[in-house]
Amino acid sequence: MTAIIGSQVQIRQRDFKDDTVNAIEVSHLTKHFGQLVALNDVNFSVTKGETFGFLGPNGAGKTTTIRILTGITVPTCGDAKIFGKDIVKETIAARKQMGIVHETSNIYTDLTAWQNLMFTAELYDVRKAEREKRGQDLLELFGLWERREDKTNGFSKGMKRRLTLAMGLINDPRLIFLDEPTSGLDVQSNLIIRDVIRDLNARGVTVFLTTHNIEEANLTCDRVAIINRGMIAAIDSPEKLKKTIQSVQSVEIALDPVPHQWEGLRGIATVSEVRKMGDKFRLITEDPQTVIAGVMAYAERHNTRVIGVNTYGPSLEDVFIKLTGLEIRHHGVKTVD
Amino acid sequence: MTEQAEWFRQLRVEFIAAWAIAKKDMIIYYLKPNIIVSGMLFPLFMFLAFAVGRPAEPSVMIPGLIAITILFSASSIEPVSIPIERRMKTFDRLISAPVSLHAVVLGESLSGFLYSIGIAFVPFIAGIVIFGIPILNAAPLIIGILLTSFCFATMGTLFASYPTESPGDIMSMLNVVRLPLIFISGIFIPIESIPSYGQFAVYFSPLTYGNDLIHAAYSGTTYFNPLVDIVMLIVFILIFQFAANRLYKKFNE
Numbered sequence: 151m152t153a154i155i156g157s158q159v160q161i162r163q164r165d166f167k168d169d170t171v172n173a174i175e176v177s178h179l180t181k182h183f184g185q186l187v188a189l190n191d192v193n194f195s196v197t198k199g200e201t202f203g204f205l206g207p208n209g210a211g212k213t214t215t216i217r218i219l220t221g222i223t224v225p226t227c228g229d230a231k232i233f234g235k236d237i238v239k240e241t242i243a244a245r246k247q248m249g250i251v252h253e254t255s256n257i258y259t260d261l262t263a264w265q266n267l268m269f270t271a272e273l274y275d276v277r278k279a280e281r282e283k284r285g286q287d288l289l290e291l292f293g294l295w296e297r298r299e300d301k302t303n304g305f306s307k308g309m310k311r312r313l314t315l316a317m318g319l320i321n322d323p324r325l326i327f328l329d330e331p332t333s334g335l336d337v338q339s340n341l342i343i344r345d346v347i348r349d350l351n352a353r354g355v356t357v358f359l360t361t362h363n364i365e366e367a368n369l370t371c372d373r374v375a376i377i378n379r380g381m382i383a384a385i386d387s388p389e390k391l392k393k394t395i396q397s398v399q400s401v402e403i404a405l406d407p408v409p410h411q412w413e414g415l416r417g418i419a420t421v422s423e424v425r426k427m428g429d430k431f432r433l434i435t436e437d438p439q440t441v442i443a444g445v446m447a448y449a450e451r452h453n454t455r456v457i458g459v460n461t462y463g464p465s466l467e468d469v470f471i472k473l474t475g476l477e478i479r480h481h482g483v484k485t486v487d
Numbered sequence: 488m489t490e491q492a493e494w495f496r497q498l499r500v501e502f503i504a505a506w507a508i509a510k511k512d513m514i515i516y517y518l519k520p521n522i523i524v525s526g527m528l529f530p531l532f533m534f535l536a537f538a539v540g541r542p543a544e545p546s547v548m549i550p551g552l553i554a555i556t557i558l559f560s561a562s563s564i565e566p567v568s569i570p571i572e573r574r575m576k577t578f579d580r581l582i583s584a585p586v587s588l589h590a591v592v593l594g595e596s597l598s599g600f601l602y603s604i605g606i607a608f609v610p611f612i613a614g615i616v617i618f619g620i621p622i623l624n625a626a627p628l629i630i631g632i633l634l635t636s637f638c639f640a641t642m643g644t645l646f647a648s649y650p651t652e653s654p655g656d657i658m659s660m661l662n663v664v665r666l667p668l669i670f671i672s673g674i675f676i677p678i679e680s681i682p683s684y685g686q687f688a689v690y691f692s693p694l695t696y697g698n699d700l701i702h703a704a705y706s707g708t709t710y711f712n713p714l715v716d717i718v719m720l721i722v723f724i725l726i727f728q729f730a731a732n733r734l735y736k737k738f739n740e
């Protein structure tokens with residue numbers, strides 16, 4: 151797939167010269183909808199060429215953030231700059247540099263795939279020769295070229311999503327916003343989209359994506375912000391985020407026979423939580439060594455054998471559950487451990 | 488680039504975007520059944536309801552029919568297209584494009600404008616072919632049709648700013664305004680015969696000025712000075728355009 155991208159969509163290293171270091175700079179962003187505080191003093195910046203992920207559960211404020219950064223809604227207070235341009239005061243100049251892939255695949259279902267693309271290109275002032283060239287490249291890249299003359303109302307969900315992405319890229323933006331680009335898609339569509347994101351990143355395009363898929367954030371993002379209830383709980387690279395929570399390492403054990411009463415596993419020293427996963431158990435701990443010894447003793451006492459042991463470092467999922475879970479329990483206390 | 492050159496460049500971009508929006512609407516909405524009903528049949532029935540049984544001359548009735556047709560057809564596209572686009576979320580595309588809201592408003596209005604010009608041809612041709620009514624002066628007819636169409640198309644876009652996803656909501660609001668306009672604009676009731684308490688309302692109806700111009704093409708006389716008609720229509724267009732721009736902005740916050 152990468153080879154196709156390389157040969158067809160010009161793999162020109164984008165060299166954008168201007169004084170700003172950051173593609174996005176957000177400070178003290180707050181958004182109220184009536185009583186509801188959708189964003190609460192959000193601060194972050196995205197450097198040029200970075201793939202930045204916004205990871206959070208439903209209603210966290212991800213789409214609201216994108217809508218503010220693209221100038222669709224205005225913040226209640228705080229401000230946001232796109233390549234140094236204030237999105238409220240210099241909206242048009244800021245928008246000229248960006249492509250947007252909205253949360254819903256908002257294509258015109260009464261138009262063909264080609265008409266959809268060309269319409270978007272005209273909105274973004276892409277000259278005729280260029281838009282036709284890019285239009286063909288993008289449709290080929292997203293596997294839609296054969297369907298270009300078809301009205302899109304017959305398109306599958308994945309095809310609509312891919313067309314939406316093509317429309318977001320038709321103006322060759324230096325910054326692209328992707329609001330849940332892959333949610334609900336099959337493996338094939340997912341792979342195409344992930345490849346495209348990697349390729350964009352390789353060409354120096356800044357990518358801002360939202361997701362609630364932790365694996366996606368882990369695989370594609372240079373840095374991830376975890377957002378919950380309108381507040382940023384942590385921002386770091388996926389690896390560093392995992393390191394911040396050594397307390398959620400885990401030991402997975404398989405016992406034969408599987409004990410019916412396994413609550414005793416909770417009593418093992420340093421175990422903070424036990425999750426039954428199929429025929430195995432996952433014991434969360436900050437000290438795997440102690441737990442393994444404890445498990446052996448437990449097996450002896452309960453006439454069962456340990457037939458498998460695996461230890462795991464913290465996953466991004468653990469970080470996420472830990473951070474967002476804590477937020478919910480302590481109502482707005484920001485804590486990493 | 489100098490500031491002025493940049494300004495002109497952006498102006499060009501705005502017009503290209505507006506035209507793209509209009510083309511898109513033409514492809515998608517011109518053939519939608521509810522638009523055909525509200526844009527073509529509705530004015531015809533309205534007209535028949537009031538005109539039949541009156542001893543009026545075709546040379547009075549035809550300009551009236553043209554004016555009513557424009558009133559209804561020009562403002563029938565956007566009140567349908569914009570709520571549907573809100574529902575389909577394609578509206579977000581328009582309001583996140585690198586152009587001002589003026590371009591979006593203009594683009595939306597253009598499709599209604601062109602639509603109503605096309606439809607106004609029907610009564611116009613009928614007047615010539617069926618009734619053999621002569622046109623005394625083409626200039627007020629052309630200017631009248633163009634300005635009236637544009638004015639009511641922009642009015643349609645203005646009403647469609649109301650943040651709903653249901654075209655019916657906007658259509659009913661619009662009819663609260665459109666229907667009374669017929670009676671205070673000198674179409675069936677000459678302005679002189681409108682009772683004095685209704686006289687002042689005449690001046691607030693863009694249809695008054697549009698009808699005056701179109702009528703002049705057939706009768707050779709106007710109630711107001713034709714220049715007054717033209718200026719008033721342009722004033723209404725500007726008011727609608729800027730009000731729409733403001734409201735679209737407001738409802739997005």
Ligand SMILES: Nc1ncnc2c1ncn2[C@@H]1O[C@H](COP(=O)(O)OP(=O)(O)OP(=O)(O)O)[C@@H](O)[C@H]1O
Binds near residue numbers: 183188206208210212
């Ligand atoms: N236009 C609006 N009016 C009122 N409340 C809104 C509006 N838009 C968003 N909200 C509220 O703001 C909060 C954040 O919504 P947002 O859509 O940003 O969440 P999200 O992180 O994108 O969630 P999801 O993963 O479900 O897409 C939610 O509580 C939502 O109900």
Ligand SMILES: [Mg+2]
Binds near residue numbers: 212213214253329
């Ligand atoms: Mg969302």
